[in-house]
Amino acid sequence: MGRALNITALFAGIGGFELGLHRAGHKTSLFCENDREAAAVLSVRFPKTKIVPDVRDTDELLENISPRSNLLTAGFPCTDFSQAGRTQGFAGSQSVLVRDTLKLLERRKFDHVLLENVPNWRKLHRGQYLEEVISELERLGYHWAYRTIDARAFGLPQRRLRVFLYATKVDDPRSVLFQGDVPEADARRPITDCAHGFYWTEGTRGLGWGEDCVPTLKGGSAISIPSPPAILMPDGNIVTPDIRDAERLQGFAAGWTNVEHSRREANVLPFRHRRRWMQVGNAVNVGVSAWIGRQLSQRPETPLLSEELLEKGKPWPEAAWGDGKRRWRVDIGHWPVARKPKALATFLKYPPAPLSERATAGFHARISASSLRFPEGFKEAVAKHLGLMQAKSHPSKKSGRRTLMPLQAEAAE
Known part of the structure; x- marks a missing residue:
C-alpha cells in the first residue's frame, strides 16, 4: 500500500x-x-x-x-x-x-x-x-x-x-x-490502412493530422460551439465521433458528462448539453x-x-x-510507458456522424486553395465525401423532396 x-x-x-x-x-x-x-x-x-x-x-x-x-x-x-x-x-x-x-x-x-x-x-x-x-x-x-x-x-x-x-x-x-x-x-500508414484524425475547421495552415489517432480534443469556441475532430475512416467515409467516445478518449467512462437527468431531479438550472464537448476538450x-x-x-x-x-x-x-x-x-521523451495501442477505427464504440455537406464544402475549399502538402489521396477522399453528401442532400428527381443525412448536433455546422 x-x-x-x-x-x-x-x-x-x-x-x-x-x-x-x-x-x-x-x-x-x-x-x-x-x-x-x-x-x-x-x-x-x-x-x-x-x-x-x-x-x-x-x-x-x-x-x-x-x-x-x-x-x-x-x-x-x-x-x-x-x-x-x-x-x-x-x-x-x-x-x-x-x-x-x-x-x-x-x-x-x-x-x-x-x-x-x-x-x-x-x-x-x-x-x-x-x-x-x-x-x-x-x-x-x-x-x-x-x-x-x-x-x-x-x-x-x-x-x-x-x-x-x-x-x-x-x-x-x-x-x-x-x-x-x-x-x-511510428504510426505512419496509408490512409486506406487505418483511420486518420484531422480538424475540418482548419486546412489553410495545418490539419492537426493524426495517424491512427485523433488530434488533441479541443474545448470548442468561446461561445460554446462544439468542435469535434473529423476522422477519415479506412473505407473513405469522413465522420465526427460521438461525445461518448470523446469522453473515452480522455480516459473517462462513456457518459461521464451526461448528468442532465440528475441535475433536473435536484431542481437546479438546466444543463446545457452542447457544453459537454467543451468540458471534455478542456x-x-x-x-x-x-x-x-x-x-x-x-x-x-x-x-x-x-x-x-x-x-x-x-x-x-x-x-x-x-x-x-x-x-x-x-533528455527524456513524451512517452513514460507504451501501453498496447488501440486502433482508432475499432476504438469507436458509438455510431459516428458523417461530416456534413456544409462543413465538408468549406474544408474542401480551404485545402484546394492551400499550399500545404497533404497525405497521398487525402484531397481525393475529401472530394469524394463531399460528392456523396451533396448527392444525398440534393432534391430527388422523383419526389422533389430533399433527403438529409443526420448530423451530429451543432458541431458539424
Missing part, C-alpha cells in the same frame, strides 16, 4: 486530474470550479466533496481547505497560451488565474503541487509565463520538475501533449515525472493523471538521466527540473 495524498483541486473542470489520482489511491477533499456545467458534473460524480466557485476568493478557499490536505492540483485555463487560442499570455483574463494559485501557496503551504497546461506555456513570449510560475515556486521553497507527456502513451488514440509540472517540499520531483522513457510508436487526461498518481503513491527511486545545466533566459526544453538554486535540462 503506497502513500495516499489529500487533494485540494483548483480549476477542477470535470475532475480528470482527480479521477486519475483517485485510481492511484489519493482522495479529494475540496474542488474549486466556477463553470456551471463542470460543477454540475463534479457534484454528481463526486457527491461527497465540497465545491467552492471562485479561485480568486482566497479567504473562502482557506476556510474550506482540509487541514490534512497536502496536494494542490491546478489544471488552469490554457485559453491565453494555446496556439488555437488568444496567445495573450497573462495579459488575457484566463491563464493569468494561475497567479491566484500562487497567492494561495503564499498563505497556505502544501507539500506537493501539480500543475498542467499546453506545451505553448513554455514557448509563448519566450517562455516568460513558465518562468514567472517557476520563479515563484522557487521563491516559496519548492524543488520542481516538469515533463511534456503524450496521452497516446497510455493506449488512447488521441495525440495530446501536455506539460505537467510537479513541485514539492519533501521529495525529489524527478522521482515522480521522470520515470520511464519509451520510444514513440479536461486533464485521466490516463496520464493516473500514471502520475501511481508515482506519487509508490515514491520510486530517482532515475539516472542525462542532464545539462540550464541558464536563465534560455528557451525552456520539453523537460527540466530545478532545486531552487540551479536548473537542468533533461
Whole structure:
C-alpha cells in the first residue's frame, strides 16, 4: 500500500486530474470550479466533496481547505497560451488565474503541487509565463520538475501533449515525472490502412493530422460551439465521433458528462448539453493523471538521466527540473510507458456522424486553395465525401423532396 495524498483541486473542470489520482489511491477533499456545467458534473460524480466557485476568493478557499490536505492540483485555463487560442499570455483574463494559485501557496503551504497546461506555456513570449510560475515556486521553497507527456502513451488514440509540472517540499520531483522513457510508436500508414484524425475547421495552415489517432480534443469556441475532430475512416467515409467516445478518449467512462437527468431531479438550472464537448476538450487526461498518481503513491527511486545545466533566459526544453538554486535540462521523451495501442477505427464504440455537406464544402475549399502538402489521396477522399453528401442532400428527381443525412448536433455546422 503506497502513500495516499489529500487533494485540494483548483480549476477542477470535470475532475480528470482527480479521477486519475483517485485510481492511484489519493482522495479529494475540496474542488474549486466556477463553470456551471463542470460543477454540475463534479457534484454528481463526486457527491461527497465540497465545491467552492471562485479561485480568486482566497479567504473562502482557506476556510474550506482540509487541514490534512497536502496536494494542490491546478489544471488552469490554457485559453491565453494555446496556439488555437488568444496567445495573450497573462495579459488575457484566463491563464493569468494561475497567479491566484500562487497567492494561495503564499498563505497556505502544501507539500506537493501539480500543475498542467499546453506545451505553448513554455514557448509563448519566450517562455516568460513558465518562468514567472517557476520563479515563484522557487521563491516559496519548492524543488520542481516538469515533463511534456503524450496521452497516446497510455493506449488512447488521441495525440495530446501536455506539460505537467510537479513541485514539492519533501521529495525529489524527478522521482515522480521522470520515470520511464519509451520510444514513440511510428504510426505512419496509408490512409486506406487505418483511420486518420484531422480538424475540418482548419486546412489553410495545418490539419492537426493524426495517424491512427485523433488530434488533441479541443474545448470548442468561446461561445460554446462544439468542435469535434473529423476522422477519415479506412473505407473513405469522413465522420465526427460521438461525445461518448470523446469522453473515452480522455480516459473517462462513456457518459461521464451526461448528468442532465440528475441535475433536473435536484431542481437546479438546466444543463446545457452542447457544453459537454467543451468540458471534455478542456479536461486533464485521466490516463496520464493516473500514471502520475501511481508515482506519487509508490515514491520510486530517482532515475539516472542525462542532464545539462540550464541558464536563465534560455528557451525552456520539453523537460527540466530545478532545486531552487540551479536548473537542468533533461533528455527524456513524451512517452513514460507504451501501453498496447488501440486502433482508432475499432476504438469507436458509438455510431459516428458523417461530416456534413456544409462543413465538408468549406474544408474542401480551404485545402484546394492551400499550399500545404497533404497525405497521398487525402484531397481525393475529401472530394469524394463531399460528392456523396451533396448527392444525398440534393432534391430527388422523383419526389422533389430533399433527403438529409443526420448530423451530429451543432458541431458539424
